[in-house]
Amino acid sequence: MLDGAVRGFLLAAYDALPNSSMVLSAVANTTGEESREFVNMYWRDLLAWGAFGLLWSAALGLGQVLWWRSPPKLPGPRGWTIVLAILLFALVVGSLVSKPWRRHHPLLFWPQWARDVGDLRQQWASLGRQRSELLAGAAAIKPVLSADGPDTLVLVISESMNRSNLSSYGYPRPTSPALFERQRVLGGQMQVFRHAWSVNASTVPALRNLFYFGAPEAQERVHLLALARAAGYRTFWISNHNDLAIEQEHARLADQVSILNNMPGRGSRALDEQVLPVARAALVDPAPRKLIVLHMLGLHPHYRMRHPAGLEPFAGASDGVDARLRAAGRPAWLRELRNDYDSAVRYHDSTVAATLDLSRQASGKQVWVYLSDHGQEVGHTIDRAGHSATTPDGYRIPLMLWSSFDRAAPAQGLSAPVRGDWLGYSLTRLLGIDWRGAEPKRDVLDRRYRWQAPSLPLKIDFKNS
Ligand SMILES: [Zn+2]
Numbered sequence: 403m404l405d406g407a408v409r410g411f412l413l414a415a416y417d418a419l420p421n422s423s424m425v426l427s428a429v430a431n432t433t434g435e436e437s438r439e440f441v442n443m444y445w446r447d448l449l450a451w452g453a454f455g456l457l458w459s460a461a462l463g464l465g466q467v468l469w470w471r472s473p474p475k476l477p478g479p480r481g482w483t484i485v486l487a488i489l490l491f492a493l494v495v496g497s498l499v500s501k502p503w504r505r506h507h508p509l510l511f512w513p514q515w516a517r518d519v520g521d522l523r524q525q526w527a528s529l530g531r532q533r534s535e536l537l538a539g540a541a542a543i544k545p546v547l548s549a550d551g552p553d554t555l556v557l558v559i560s561e562s563m564n565r566s567n568l569s570s571y572g573y574p575r576p577t578s579p580a581l582f583e584r585q586r587v588l589g590g591q592m593q594v595f596r597h598a599w600s601v602n603a604s605t606v607p608a609l610r611n612l613f614y615f616g617a618p619e620a621q622e623r624v625h626l627l628a629l630a631r632a633a634g635y636r637t638f639w640i641s642n643h644n645d646l647a648i649e650q651e652h653a654r655l656a657d658q659v660s661i662l663n664n665m666p667g668r669g670s671r672a673l674d675e676q677v678l679p680v681a682r683a684a685l686v687d688p689a690p691r692k693l694i695v696l697h698m699l700g701l702h703p704h705y706r707m708r709h710p711a712g713l714e715p716f717a718g719a720s721d722g723v724d725a726r727l728r729a730a731g732r733p734a735w736l737r738e739l740r741n742d743y744d745s746a747v748r749y750h751d752s753t754v755a756a757t758l759d760l761s762r763q764a765s766g767k768q769v770w771v772y773l774s775d776h777g778q779e780v781g782h783t784i785d786r787a788g789h790s791a792t793t794p795d796g797y798r799i800p801l802m803l804w805s806s807f808d809r810a811a812p813a814q815g816l817s818a819p820v821r822g823d824w825l826g827y828s829l830t831r832l833l834g835i836d837w838r839g840a841e842p843k844r845d846v847l848d849r850r851y852r853w854q855a856p857s858l859p860l861k862i863d864f865k866n867s
Pocket residue numbers: 561562604605606775776
């Protein structure tokens with residue numbers, strides 16, 4: 403009951419869960435004085451939700467006392483009551499056996515929550531220091547800004563987007579009409595890299611590889627945001643994620659941070675379009691050079707939460723894609739998930755195209771880059787849906803580039819395979835940053851680019867798939 407009251411209060415007041423990074427950081431960061439101010443401000447809500455908890459706890463307590471004093475006569479089990487009892491029993495046992503369910507049990511959840519708050523306090527001391535070191539290290543490199551760089555680079559990072567499911571990459575369903583239309587209108591100004599690959603199948607390592615130039619554990623590691631800042635860029639991190647690790651390791655390196663989502667994990671329904679007004683505001687910021695990172699929720703499971711309710715163009719589709727899945731023996735639930743995924747891709751397409759339009763409408767020299775952290779398996783090769791380290795689709799990502807003033811990639815780059823962990827080298831080039839760490843062999847925009855296959859736990863035909 404108390405658990406429900408706390409959650410009810412947080413949802414009503416902040417639209418947030420107790421283990422969201424917002425709540426965890428607020429609690430870890432608070433002082434006695436702040437707590438008093440908080441109670442002063444929210445005493446009405448606290449009282450109402452406190453009363454809710456107390457009232458229902460009292461009702462529960464009273465019921466148990468009555469039951470204890472004069473236990474009701476139980477009817478003998480027979481017929482459907484036995485079935486019902488077994489079902490209820492299975493539900494109770496199942497909720498304790500399943501790890502994602504069990505974690506929500508208040509007796510497990512709150513001790514873990516208290517540990518998270520403690521860990522966070524400890525990490526902050528060290529992460530804050532790490533960030534200062536990264537910024538100081540980048541400044542010491544003395545990166546030089548060339549005059550032919552852009553005024554603004556918008557970097558759109560999607561989540562769990564498998565390029566195979568974009569019509570821009572030849573998917574038979576019309577999942578990306580908006581991007582497709584931009585490709586048609588912009589011609590050679592918009593470039594689509596056919597064979598882009600992540601080298602990680604999950605978010606945290608993928609982003610570490612992207613931002614630390616493929617060497618996140620190196621002694622002298624360099625962070626792309628720190629480097630851009632040292633070179634004179636004003637940096638923005640605008641996110642529809644709620645992930646403490648990403649926020650602490652990457653986002654907080656930016657000059658300006660906007661975390662728009664207060665729900666961690668998979669339950670959040672926050673739609674990616676909420677980054678658009680914040681991105682628009684960042685684009686008109688008066689700083690002469692800007693790097694704007696938009697971190698989208700993209701196609702993060704659950705897929706049906708990644709599009710507005712009712713916008714499901716592929717629900718129950720019986721088309722060529724579905725026929726092929728049937729022929730491959732994919733079960734009905736998985737085909738349904740594929741439909742959900744594709745409907746979410748369709749919505750994602752409109753949001754991504756909207757970010758491109760914002761860049762196109764902005765004044766000055768503009769560059770826009772779109773990619774995903776990793777791919778997603780949705781019945782492509784196996785009977786599974788989700789992040790996948792063991793099938794190629796777990797690594798298959800889109801990569802697109804638009805520049806208002808320059809045809810950035812040499813033609814052979816578009817058909818060459820590209821690695822997500824090397825993209826930092828291309829991004830610094832696009833930003834017009836000269837620095838001693840540049841590696842033309844790893845920069846797909848350079849004529850000296852040389853592909854090297856990453857070592858992954860499976861065999862992939864990188865050049866042809
Ligand atoms: Zn991810």
